[in-house]
Amino acid sequence: MISIQALREQRNAIAKDMRxxxxxxxxxxxxxxxxxxxxxxxxxxxxxxxxxxxxxxxxLDANAEDRFNALAGQGRDRGDRGADRTAAQDMYARWLRGGNEALSAAEWTAIRNTMSTDTPAQGGYTVQTDIAKTVIEALKAFGGMRSVSEVFTTAQGNPIEFPTSDGTGEMGEIVGQNTAANAQDPSFGAVPLPVYKYGSKIVAVPIELLQDSEVDIETFIRNRLGVRLGRITNNHFTAGDGTNKPKGLFPSLSVGVAAAAGGVSTVTYDNLVDLQESIDDAYAGTNCKWMFHQSTRKVIRKLKDTAGRPIWMPNYDDGITKGVPDQLLGADIQINNDAPVLGANNTPIAFGDFSYYKIRDVMGLTMFRFADSVYASKGQVGFLAWMRSGGVWTDVGGAAKTFQNAAA
Known part of the structure; x- marks a missing residue:
């Protein structure tokens, strides 16, 4: 059987041949x-x-328990935690499996010193910050929006506003001798960035799974909670309508080019060129990217330029640390499966500098463990994660625009 590394090397060679x-x-x-x-x-x-x-x-993902055997199970047998495992993570693992009784009084004192909330009556305890950061890293790798936006963290959830001023229509003047200069005061505005509370929904884990030391329960729970929070936030940062949720990137952008009549579910080479040229050169540069759904990529991969050459170029690795991404008309591509698909009146393709979309996280992620009678009667333990986050498009000058399909 060919190894996954050998397959990746074969893919790399093919992609280079295509370029x-x-x-x-x-x-x-x-x-x-x-x-x-x-x-x-x-x-x-x-x-x-x-x-x-x-x-x-x-x-490989299905066999993740092998990693746990080497890192956690064997480490506990030897009395150590492995080189890449902190004391807090070891306590976290024992807490996941055994609950409150699995930790000593001294360990609970250490944990409570870093807790943001302590609600034992509800069966919940927050996790220390270095564990929470592990889940946040999973969120960064999950969706397309966190990869291209400016992401920052605040210590509190108080309102934040970004001041704006559109000077694209302003211009100076020639002033004659002994003639007074005209006045043109700039106009200012503000874009608020509120945050919303997101929940992962409760993950109920069978007690048998917690008791089985061969199962990497830590990775399972972190991944499941991270995927749930990543999906809902990426969806809102991409397509949210702004009603009791963030307003997403695509609804916030103006249309740079619209398809001609009949272009209901297609896009042409000329459409893409026109969209790229609709962005002012002031925003041009390496920050400008394409964003669209994977199904849209399937259509674009078949497009040709005026000489009959494909305009899509595949990615490949170029050395140990450098990678060449998928490109379209010389610009990088960010796939986002929460973007609209090709369809009547839809805006399925965006191009520009997406760093003007700001994503704000408040503090860290908080996780709770539930072992009350509701779960105990079913032989389960519940886990739940909360996070506070928001996103908003802050540009007022046209840093990014969309392509719109025809209505009919």
């Missing part, structure tokens, strides 16, 4: 050298290997 094919056959040479057939062959191999890598990764 070299484009680079070495500009304009008319693409058709002269009959490059399309070679491109289609390489693209089919790339799709097949991507599917194999996905299947192999799922198998």
């Amino acid at each position: 070299n094919l484009l680079d070495n056959n500009p304009d008319a040479k693409w058709k002269e050298n009959d490059c399309q057939a070679k491109w289609d062959e390489l693209d089919a191999k790339l799709v097949d290997i991507d599917a194999q890598i996905t299947r192999e990764q799922r198998m």
